[in-house]
Amino acid sequence: MGGFRPVSVLAMAPVLSLSSITKRFPGVVALDGVTLEIEAGEVHAVMGENGAGKSTLMKIAAGVHAPDAGAISVAGDTVRLRDAQTATALGIETVFQELTVLANRDVAQNIMIGVEPARLGGLMLDNRALYAQAQAVLDRLGIVIDAHMAVARLSAGERQMVEIARACAGTPRVLILDEPTSSLGRQEETLLFALIGRLKAAGVAIVYITHRMSEVFALSDRITVLRDGRHVVTGATSSFTRQALIRAMVGRDVEDRRRGAAIADLPEALTVRGLTRRGAVDAVDLTLHAGEVLGLAGLMGAGRTELARLIAAADKSDAGSMTLFGVPYQPGGVGEAIRQGVVYVSEDRKELGLVLGLSVADNIVLPGLRRFSRGGLLSLGAMKRAARQWMERLGVKAASPDTPVSTLSGGNQQKVVLAKWLSLEPRVILLDEPTRGVDVGAKAEIHERIRALADAGAAVLVISSELPEVLAVCDRIAVMAQGRIAGIVPAGEATEESLLDLAFAEAGLAVA
Amino acid sequence: MNADADAMDGGRTRRAARLLRDLLPYLGLILLVAYFSLASDFFFNARNFERLVTDSATLILVALGMTLVILVAEIDLSVGAVVALLSVILAQAMAAGLPWPVAVLLTVLAAMAIGTLNGVITVIGQIPSFIVTLGMMAIATGLAFIFTGAISVPILDETFLDLFYSVSLLGVPVPLMIVVVAFAALVVMLGRTAFGRELFAIGANIEAARLSGIAVRRNKIAVFAVMGLLVGVGAVLSASRLGSGAPGSSPSLTLDAIAAVIIGGASLFGGRASMVRTLLGALLIAVLNNGMVLLNVNVDSQFIVKGLIILLAVVLERLASAGGR
The missing domain is CATH 3.40.50.300 (P-loop containing nucleotide triphosphate hydrolases)
Known part of the structure; x- marks a missing residue:
């Protein structure tokens, strides 16, 4: 208490600071000396192509991965994020791109997971309080979902909102959102943006990962661009043009195309x-x-x-x-x-588009498998050749056709899905x-x-x-x-x- | 560095479990053979090994079929009871004066009909195969006792008994020959036919498989039909070995077959299974059965030992795939 509050924002320590973070995985350097500083009350967009290192950096901030080198500090204090619980305790909440809601529980059980109210000195779950508190969180965030609803009955967008509610159930200092709108409809998106505005006004720092340009320009205060595991640039959003941002991410110009045929x-x-x-x-x-x-x-x-x-x-x-x-x-x-x-390429590549347990090649040839049958026996050589040919044609980056498809990045998985269907011509x-x-x-x-x-x-x-x-x-x-x-x-x-x-x-x- | 070690800990347990799961059938088989060789004077010799394999021909065939069923995330609990029922049908058909080849054909067709019925009810009725085959188990057991009045039916046809038990073809016992042929056919089917490859996709992600244009229901019914075929051949071998058709003749067959598949590292959730590893698992069970008899371990204790091995295999499988799916 007492004393002078620092007047300048710059004088305050960043609420979350990741300095010179390096992280290696077998065979790749995912992050190479990346520094990211997040100020209280800002929306900070982190952008970059798939494989640029955004997700790895966020997993380090969330305590999921430990960095090989570099330091992490929260509000000026150096910390060691041993696991996700440590990060949560420090007020760093993350909503990952892959939905992690438990489909066989209801909304309240999902929101209150880990912070369930208890009775009788922790022996009994206080169900009434559980639903009341969960509903209060939803109401506070302006999310119109009944806390008693079974998650299995919610749409992908609604599940995303539940996930965000779970992250906000405590009082986060930093909220990391990894592509939060990728499964949202327009109404839910509007709701989310309003929600981000309110959290920001309350001083919560928001780290926002997305591929959508329009969102970045509408929402963010600052932008950091990563490419190939390296920090490219950090600056005020107003200092970027759309083209400049794309150039920073891709390292080249990409043009839009359109045609008007009769x-x-x-x-x-x-x-x-x-x-x-x-x-x-x-x-x-x-x-x-x-x-x-x-x-x-x-x-x-x-x-x-x-x-x-x-x-x-x-x-x-x-x-x-x-x-x-x-x-x-x-x-x-x-x-x-x-x-x-006639082929249908599903929106849900992990659940419907791919068989994650199988290799890249097996996924590509799956719908046309019977075409490789000669006298009842499959020609394995022809299958592999076809898979390799389609991988090349669509630029699928994988070590070999036998690589498990589950290890590929989102963009590469989507290319495998396309290869699978285009190979049927x-x-x-x-x-x-x-x-x-x-x-x-x-x-x-x-x-x-x-x-x-x-x-x-x-x-x-x-x-x-x-x-x-x-x-x-x-x-x-x-x-x-x-x-x-x-x-x-x-x-x-x-x-x-x-x-x-x-x-x-x-x-x-x-x-x- | 320390933080890194902490973070990697979960991964280390999983990798260790995966390694153990993958090594279990090999290591288990070697350890058991070594143990029984030391513990019994009668175990380690060619005569006993030949008996061991011929005795367990039924188990191996049924376990290979069970591999397909578990691969597509289903299960068949009726196999033990159905083998007993089929052996009764076979013995009674011969007792009624049918020539043995006709009786054998009849038995195998009945087996395929039962398997197909299991598949049709499971798939068309959308009822868990666990329940369907549990019902089939009860029905088959009941029928076997009704047909026989609870008395086993002797098989007297010498040609039949000789053909399947004593006579060698090219110096190889007939049951062993049948096992080898079935195994080779199934390995080719699973790895080299569109049907076999599709089973992996169905087991791993049934909806993705359906959207890929795979006839999921037809394939599943076919799996149960193939299971029926193997159960039928297994029942014929079992009847010829016992020289009779006896209700309640295969009390531990279902348990043993599922154990073999699980020891082979298959996932009970479907999508991962291997004929080679199931064969090793079945041999492990066969060695266990044979060795425990030689050491005069009583039947009840044998169940406990097998139960523990199944639990170990399942726990390893869960640890190995936890978080990995």
Whole structure:
């Protein structure tokens, strides 16, 4: 008490300081003398391509990894983060990119994990207090979720909000958010940004990792860029332009592409008439042309994924008909859809897109496995050659085709998912959030690949929650709302605002 | 440095457990053979080894089938009871005057029908195979006792008994020959056919497998049918060895077969299993059975020893994969 409060912010010690951190993993230097200082009450964006070292740095701050060299201090005191509990006790909370909510517990049990209120001197769990306290945390954060709800019934976005609530259940000094919006819908995103604003006003330092440029410029006060495990630059957000930031991350220029072909002249590849699945997709009519990229925009829960799954026969429709290049198309299952040249690339690469226990090669050849069968026996050599060829074509960075796919970075895993489906040479390809959780460099490559597919004559449907992506890659954009097509517009005439108007107008919501 | 050691600790336990799990079938087999060789004068000789393998031919076949079932994250608890029921059917068919090849064919077809039924109920009914095969176990046991009035049915056909037990083909006992052929066929099937490769994907991530266009349900039913085939052949060998069809003749077969697969390092959650390692696991159980008989360990204690080995294998498997999935 007493004495002078330091007037200048600069005079105060950073709330979290990582100095000259070096971390080696077998065969790679993940971080090479990286320094990061986080001030109280700032939103500090950490950017860089996949493999730049962002996640490793955050895991060190969270006490998950121990650095090989360097020092960590919290509010000026040098500390040793022995484990995640130590970091939490010091007020460093982390929401990792991989959701870690326990699906078989309810919301309150997840939020209060580790800080459960007890009765009878710790012998009994105080259930009433548990739900009351959890609900209080949710209310304080403005998250509209019932604490009694089973996590298994929440959407990916809602689970993310629960995870953030868990991190805020204590009183964090530093909140690390690792790609918090990658699974959020637009409404939840708005909620999250408001939440970040409130935490910031309360003096919480926020470390924000994302690949989305627009978020960085809207939210952050300062930006630190990492590349190949090294610190590139730290500066006020206002001192960066979009191009400068991309250049700092990638080390080269990346350009956006768009084209405006006369879509009506292209042959019809897939027509959908009155396609319906009760509670999800409501009498959808849609035409997809060979050679076009059709964007499918909309809010979370608008029925986009469900529509794609119906087309790919991953789910059964209740009504409607489809034709494929003029021929009636009624696949009885995914296998049949694939044989007819229609593939669906899921948004959830870890759960649905890949078999994490298998190698890169095994994942790539999985859907077309039977094509490698000669007289009942697989040609292992041909399988490996095909896998290697597709790895090269898509630039998958892995030691060998036999590397377990689970050890690859997010961007490389996504390339494996693409390789897996492109190797079937599909006529119609439905891509669900193809660049979620992928860095700018890989994102640009995937965008180019999508355009190349269409140029080669495939019909491509791209579901994306990132409007700039839809606008940049697609020829036409269909907007879905409440299971229906709210409108279809040429990309050249669309703006983010016009697309949002469509998405919200149909949903009966006012645009904020 | 110290912090590093702390952080690596969890990883070290896991790596140690993984190493032990991977070595368990080899190390266990070597240790058991060494121990029984020292403890009994009758263990380490060619005659005993031949008996050991022929005696356990049924176990090996059933364990190989169980490997497929566990690989796709299912289980079959009915095998012991079904082998007993099939041996009864076989003996009664011969007693009714059917020539032995017809009776054998009938038995194997019945086995495949039972296996397929297990698979169909599990897959179409979306009921855990644990429950389905538990029900099948009870039904098979009940039927075997009803068919026989709880009295074993002797097999008198000399050709049949000779063919499967005494006679050698190219100097190799017939049961051993059958085991070798089945093993080779299954290794090829699992590693070199689309069906086999797909089973790994189904076991590791069934939804991803389905979305990759794999006929998940058909493949699972096929696995149960193959299991049935192996159970059928195993039952024929068992009946010829015992010279009768006896209800309740294979009290520990289910336990032994599952133990063999688990000792072989398979994951009970599916996605990881190996025919070679299951074979080693089955041989380990076979050596254990044979050695304990030679040392006059009573039957009840044998169960305890096997139970402990299963628990050890399961604990190792959990430690080895904790956090890794």
